[in-house]
Amino acid sequence: MAHIVLRNPRRELDVDGVKQVKVILRDLDIDPETVLVIRGEDLLTREDYVNAEDTIEIRPVISGGAS
Amino acid sequence: MTKCTRCKGRAVLELRRHNAAFCKDCYLHFFREQVKRAIEGEDMLSPPDRVLVAVSGGKDSLALWDVLADLGYDATGYHIVLWTGEEYATESLVHTQKFADERGLKLIAYDLKEERDFTIPELRKATGRSTCGACGLVKRHEISKAAADLGFDAVAIGHNLDDEAAVLLGNVLRWDAKYLSRQSPVLAGEDGFVKKVKPLYRLTERETAAYAFLRGIDYQVEECPLVAGNTQIRYKEALDAIERHSPGTKAAFYHSFLDHGRQHFEGSDHVELRACDSCGMPTPNDVCSFCRMLEQANR
Numbered sequence: 001m002a003h004i005v006l007r008n009p010r011r012e013l014d015v016d017g018v019k020q021v022k023v024i025l026r027d028l029d030i031d032p033e034t035v036l037v038i039r040g041e042d043l044l045t046r047e048d049y050v051n052a053e054d055t056i057e058i059r060p061v062i063s064g065g066a067s
Numbered sequence: 068m069t070k071c072t073r074c075k076g077r078a079v080l081e082l083r084r085h086n087a088a089f090c091k092d093c094y095l096h097f098f099r100e101q102v103k104r105a106i107e108g109e110d111m112l113s114p115p116d117r118v119l120v121a122v123s124g125g126k127d128s129l130a131l132w133d134v135l136a137d138l139g140y141d142a143t144g145y146h147i148v149l150w151t152g153e154e155y156a157t158e159s160l161v162h163t164q165k166f167a168d169e170r171g172l173k174l175i176a177y178d179l180k181e182e183r184d185f186t187i188p189e190l191r192k193a194t195g196r197s198t199c200g201a202c203g204l205v206k207r208h209e210i211s212k213a214a215a216d217l218g219f220d221a222v223a224i225g226h227n228l229d230d231e232a233a234v235l236l237g238n239v240l241r242w243d244a245k246y247l248s249r250q251s252p253v254l255a256g257e258d259g260f261v262k263k264v265k266p267l268y269r270l271t272e273r274e275t276a277a278y279a280f281l282r283g284i285d286y287q288v289e290e291c292p293l294v295a296g297n298t299q300i301r302y303k304e305a306l307d308a309i310e311r312h313s314p315g316t317k318a319a320f321y322h323s324f325l326d327h328g329r330q331h332f333e334g335s336d337h338v339e340l341r342a343c344d345s346c347g348m349p350t351p352n353d354v355c356s357f358c359r360m361l362e363q364a365n366r
Binding site for chain 2 (some may be wrong): 007009020031033034035036038042043044046047048059060061062063
């Protein structure tokens with residue numbers, strides 16, 4: 001099972017089998033334009049596949065506050 | 068596999084608004100070119116300029132500092148510890164200091180509690196201001212004063228396209244002529260203010276985050292614990308919802324304002340400035356907003 005780490009807030013989950021990034025994001029209801037999908041030192045596009053042994057991080061990019 | 072638009076290698080990032088995808092090297096090239104285009108197109112900086120970079124430890128400010136240093140600018144970092152002793156603030160300083168140390172860059176770290184005897188939550192409590200309102204006022208005042216006192220030619224701020232578009236949306240929703248007249252990637256240095264520049268204004272948050280990651284920058288990923296309910300984030304979410312269906316709308320909104328809109332608001336903010344009786348910084352009043360906030364907090 002692929003291991004998924006989500007940030008802000010931090011939580012972790014596992015998904016079965018080989019899946020495309022865009023499918024994982026769709027299933028988690030995450031807009032691909034608001035995150036980076038990270039595997040090790042690499043970024044993944046929405047067409048890339050996540051393998052069963054992979055750990056990926058889904059990192060939000062939005063920030064806000066005082067300017 | 069998605070291919071890089073430029074070299075046909077394996078892409079690591081798609082940019083829907085440009086209908087493009089890039090491999091790591093081509094993306095870093097694209098990012099630098101966008102920053103150079105911003106700097107040259109808006110006449111922001113010249114190579115001999117000494118630049119004070121506002122660095123929070125987040126992706127935008129560290130990406131900005133990195134790319135300015137990489138492009139050969141004399142860039143010094145300026146970090147404000149806004150909430151002494153709190154984990155998020157401590158980690159932000161650690162990320163900033165580590166970045167500076169690894170690259171041999173000069174960092175000025177300023178502790179608000181030590182210098183002014185207040186943290187941001189204390190200022191909020193003592194004055195009734197919103198957290199982000201107090202924080203923004205502190206940041207704007209302290210870096211402007213530091214830049215003027217230390218003789219820097221410009222202050223560089225890591226505001227990106229999402230930040231600028233969200234501010235524009237807020238200003239348009241209120242048709243706030245005064246703020247619309249000031250909204251620009253460059254605020255000229257005049258009346259005692261050092262010039263302020265925003266070299267990332269052509270790049271989105273996701274693009275600066277991707278640059279920071281691909282450059283190996285260990286930035287503060289966690290969100291500020293005080294930012295919940297911030298209006299700017301709601302504006303960003305609204306723009307993101309539009310962008311999902313029409314990629315490029317956010318950029319068109321902001322760039323069209325720069326090209327066709329801002330000229331109609333020029334002069335709307337014109338006021339005579341004088342030196343603040345307390346700190347000497349330019350202000351339209353006897354005492355500037357920052358010093359008035361401190362006076363209020365000290366009562």
